[in-house]
Amino acid sequence: MTQTKTKKLLIYFTFVSPAVLLFALIIMLPFARAIIFSFQDWDGISTDIKWVGWSNYTTIFHDSAYLKSFWFTLKYVAVSTLLVNLIGFALAIVLNMKLKTKNVLRTVYFMPHVIGTLIIGFIWQFIISQVFPQIAEWTGWHIFGVNWLSYPSYAFWALILVNVWYSAGYFMVIYIAALQGISTELLEAAQIDGVNRWQRMWHIVLPLVRNAITICLFLAITSGFKVFDLNLALTKGGPFGSTESLALHIYQDAFANNNYTLASTKAIIFFIVLGAITLIQVFAMKRKEVEM
Amino acid sequence: MKKLISGVTVIALSAGLLAGCGKENSESSASSTAGNQGSSDKKITLKLLQGKPEIADKTKQMLADYQSEHPNVTIEPEITPDVQTRLKTLFAAGEAPDIFFVKGYTDMGLWRDRLVDLTDEAWMSQALPTTLPGMTFDGKKYGFPISIEGYGFVYNKDLFAKAGIDKVPTTLTELKQANEKLKAAGITSYSEAYKEWWTLGQHLLNLPFAYAPDPAGYAKQLNDGTAKIKDNPFMNGFFDVLDMTVKYGSGVESLGVSYDTEIANFATGKVAMIQQGVWALQPILKVNPDVNMGMFAIPLTDNASDTKIPISVPNYYAINKESKNVDEAKKFLDWVHKNGQKYLVDSFQFVPAFADMQATDQLGPLAADMNEYVKNDQIIPFAFFLWPAPGIQTQFVKPLQAYVGEQLKKEQAIDDIQKIWSGAVKK
Numbered sequence: 001m002t003q004t005k006t007k008k009l010l011i012y013f014t015f016v017s018p019a020v021l022l023f024a025l026i027i028m029l030p031f032a033r034a035i036i037f038s039f040q041d042w043d044g045i046s047t048d049i050k051w052v053g054w055s056n057y058t059t060i061f062h063d064s065a066y067l068k069s070f071w072f073t074l075k076y077v078a079v080s081t082l083l084v085n086l087i088g089f090a091l092a093i094v095l096n097m098k099l100k101t102k103n104v105l106r107t108v109y110f111m112p113h114v115i116g117t118l119i120i121g122f123i124w125q126f127i128i129s130q131v132f133p134q135i136a137e138w139t140g141w142h143i144f145g146v147n148w149l150s151y152p153s154y155a156f157w158a159l160i161l162v163n164v165w166y167s168a169g170y171f172m173v174i175y176i177a178a179l180q181g182i183s184t185e186l187l188e189a190a191q192i193d194g195v196n197r198w199q200r201m202w203h204i205v206l207p208l209v210r211n212a213i214t215i216c217l218f219l220a221i222t223s224g225f226k227v228f229d230l231n232l233a234l235t236k237g238g239p240f241g242s243t244e245s246l247a248l249h250i251y252q253d254a255f256a257n258n259n260y261t262l263a264s265t266k267a268i269i270f271f272i273v274l275g276a277i278t279l280i281q282v283f284a285m286k287r288k289e290v291e292m
Numbered sequence: 293m294k295k296l297i298s299g300v301t302v303i304a305l306s307a308g309l310l311a312g313c314g315k316e317n318s319e320s321s322a323s324s325t326a327g328n329q330g331s332s333d334k335k336i337t338l339k340l341l342q343g344k345p346e347i348a349d350k351t352k353q354m355l356a357d358y359q360s361e362h363p364n365v366t367i368e369p370e371i372t373p374d375v376q377t378r379l380k381t382l383f384a385a386g387e388a389p390d391i392f393f394v395k396g397y398t399d400m401g402l403w404r405d406r407l408v409d410l411t412d413e414a415w416m417s418q419a420l421p422t423t424l425p426g427m428t429f430d431g432k433k434y435g436f437p438i439s440i441e442g443y444g445f446v447y448n449k450d451l452f453a454k455a456g457i458d459k460v461p462t463t464l465t466e467l468k469q470a471n472e473k474l475k476a477a478g479i480t481s482y483s484e485a486y487k488e489w490w491t492l493g494q495h496l497l498n499l500p501f502a503y504a505p506d507p508a509g510y511a512k513q514l515n516d517g518t519a520k521i522k523d524n525p526f527m528n529g530f531f532d533v534l535d536m537t538v539k540y541g542s543g544v545e546s547l548g549v550s551y552d553t554e555i556a557n558f559a560t561g562k563v564a565m566i567q568q569g570v571w572a573l574q575p576i577l578k579v580n581p582d583v584n585m586g587m588f589a590i591p592l593t594d595n596a597s598d599t600k601i602p603i604s605v606p607n608y609y610a611i612n613k614e615s616k617n618v619d620e621a622k623k624f625l626d627w628v629h630k631n632g633q634k635y636l637v638d639s640f641q642f643v644p645a646f647a648d649m650q651a652t653d654q655l656g657p658l659a660a661d662m663n664e665y666v667k668n669d670q671i672i673p674f675a676f677f678l679w680p681a682p683g684i685q686t687q688f689v690k691p692l693q694a695y696v697g698e699q700l701k702k703e704q705a706i707d708d709i710q711k712i713w714s715g716a717v718k719k
């Protein structure tokens with residue numbers, strides 16, 4: 001009995017250890033280092049690292065640029081999470097119907113997600129600065145006549161637009177899988193009972209895909225908070241720092257401003273906030289999930 | 293059967309792990325023994341980290357030639373557009389390169405603890421005087437200047453002729469007149485890439501600091517607070533030029549113009565001028581090889597004799613003090629200097645930073661115009677190398693962009709720049 005138990009344990013460790021080892025090396029060690037950095041003062045270059053206690057933590061609460069980028073990131077996460085999920089879900093509903101072209105369309109909508117975000121940023125930068133004016137010329141629509149990357153509010157929506165275009169297909173795939181998991185018997189039974197479309201959606205479909213919603217919200221929130229490469233490639237945080245995401249701000253602080261330790265402190269706070277928000281979200285949503 | 297499979301898996305996985313560790317061990321021990329012996333027939337590997345991805349192929353060619361002359365030496369180059377970030381990560385990982393790019397003044401000052409003193413190298417006596425202040429600390433010299441770069445307004449000669457401008461502007465008033473003439477001829481003057489931090493926050497903003505009679509002393513005064521940026525006499529001229537580039541250019545939308553767009557607009561003749569330097573030559577020619585262009589210094593006053601062109605060494609090669617092969621690295625730099633005409637000038641098309649190399653016509657019209665200013669000693673430095681943190685330009689650009697975007701008044705923008713400067717000094 002005990003022998004099989006130890007053997008099981010051995011096999012268990014064998015399979016888990018490579019992942020644990022990698023996780024420790026790539027995530028835990030740097031994370032621990034960042035915590036240490038957050039109590040130090042270092043420019044990232046010199047051989048002299050000083051201990052400064054909590055002073056980094058008090059400094060960042062007076063750092064208006066940091067708070068500004070926090071606010072921007074929150075706005076970005078709220079809007080993009082909402083839009084990405086709504087559009088992803090809508091696409092999933094449509095492409096779960098009996099359409100001849102549904103396989104082609106699913107592939108088409110998922111396609112953007114295969115391209116790297118940096119490349120996408122550069123492509124859209126070209127589209128926005130070169131193609132939009134052309135569209136404005138043909139249609140006369142003022143909204144395409146201005147350079148979106150020149151004004152803070154337009155630049156914000158440019159980021160949202162590109163992110164939705166990029167991610168909606170990914171969330172669509174998760175939602176399609178969830179929709180396909182709903183048994184047709186249930187839906188047919190409801191139909192026989194005389195349920196209209198809206199009631200069917202609200203009372204049967206939505207509760208049954210709730211675990212997919214939990215996952216999708218989680219993914220959208222975390223990826224929204226961590227947005228970096230798209231931000232860098234499309235707006236570079238501009239104009240005048242109005243679209244600087246937290247990740248980009250921290251990177252700039254560490255590598256451009258030589259504030260290595262202050263940036264580590266900011267990253268730690270960022271981690272705590274992001275961790276808290278996602279944990280609350282997942283716990284709150286989990287309680288409402290329906291088990292079949 | 294199951295037992296066998298799991299057994300095999302265990303062995304395979306643990307072997308994989310061990311192999312991973314083992315390889316690294318053997319490698320590092322090999323390199324350390326090579327370093328200890330240091331004799332010339334031992335295999336030696338030098339790691340080189342540099343920027344300028346546009347000359348990556350030509351650099352690799354140079355290294356290949358060096359290696360065929362020195363069969364015992366292998367040079368592993370890494371060429372990245374962002375040397376500063378990469379360098380910090382490499383040092384943090386304990387894999388510091390032996391030779392790497394360092395920028396002059398403040399950057400060199402930050403790195404000097406880690407650099408080999410190159411004062412007594414043979415080539416140092418040939419380095420042009422303008423290359424020295426950026427790499428000299430306490431009388432010791434730490435860098436091998438790669439080239440000289442300069443910038444101003446790059447202009448389209450045909451469009452200038454079309455608008456009836458017969459001589460390049462040398463004062464603020466003349467610049468304004470030129471812009472009016474271009475406007476009258478229906479030609480847009482500028483397409484400034486104010487989306488990029490370096491065009492606005494580094495090169496243009498450099499001017500009022502570089503035009504100060506003693507830029508290094510002025511930077512020191514700003515650092516200890518005895519001078520304020522708002523009292524800079526060239527600040528008004530700077531904002532006049534900035535206003536012109538916006539008014540006779542793309543207006544507020546300059547903020548959405550990237551370097552690529554700027555180059556494309558200039559190369560296709562849509563605009564008459566861009567604020568760029570000698571490095572823009574190849575990108576412009578790539579879009580349109582027939583542009584008839586030149587470059588002139590940007591005036592900030594109405595006194596023509598004030599007008600000078602900013603010149604500096606964009607990058608120095610420096611040697612890592614902790615390198616196991618310092619002597620080999622020195623030999624390499626010596627070789628690069630001896631063959632500098634062939635590689636640095638003829639192949640890379642750099643304007644030479646050494647007295648014993650000759651600038652050739654091949655370097656193109658921008659370098660030729662720049663060299664006229666150098667010959668007449670009408671030069672000012674890249675004063676942004678003196679700013680208190682090497683990346684501070686990325687902060688300075690924000691208030692300036694906000695000014696272009698009509699979010700801040702001139703005084704507020706200057707005030708913000710002062711705050712960023714003082715904040716960087718305090719740390």
